[in-house]
Amino acid sequence: MHLSLRTWEVRLGIILVASSVVIYVVKDLLLGDPQNTYQYIFNALGFLPINVLLVTLILNQLLSIRAKRERLEKMNMVIGAFFSEVGSGLLTSLSEHDRDLEEIRQELIVTEAWTPERFSRVRDRLRSHRCNLSVGAANLEELCRYLTERRGFLLRLLENPVLLEHESFTNLLRAVFHLTEELERRGDFSALPQTDIAHLTVDIKRAYSLLIGEWLNYMEYLQKNYPYLFSLAVRSNPFDKTASPIVR
Known part of the structure; x- marks a missing residue:
């Protein structure tokens, strides 16, 4: 395949060079004045490096922008799949155990009227949110079951090269x-000592804090690029007690 590509490139180069030679020969035969033809050739050759430089820079920039846009699109498709399969349900479950959620709940009710500045302010506010989670043995068992059922999906996401840049x-x-691995390795959650529950709570807080931030980023992306997906996301907001997928 590499050889055939090279052969195609060489043939194209030969055809283009031959075409230029034919054009200059025809010009010289029809119009005469070979000196003028030679001057034109050298003038064109003198400008050729600059022309190549400009075209290369512009094309490279355009191709880079296009490639970045395509990567971003694929990346957000994967992120959307994550929230659809795992993230939204996990966020709903964990937020119910956040004792300080009421301090920021209203700030997480995203609407169509939100501006980039509003999203930025809420991100700043989230950095100071403590994520004060309180979980017990029953909560841990339920969380373990939820994540274990989706372990294969999480593994496939980790293997996705598109996400390496995010x-x-x-x-x-x-x-x-x-967190999934930690929970899977436990047996009887009712027999766990408080020290181990405290350790698991730290892992849960880490995942919960990162989850809120990524959810907000994804909401901003949907609002900007996919209004119909954003509409459903708003109607399914895990922080909105009145949220309903039914359009009223």
């Missing part, structure tokens, strides 16, 4: 997968 979301996946 550091914050990759950190979220690692945190969620680590």
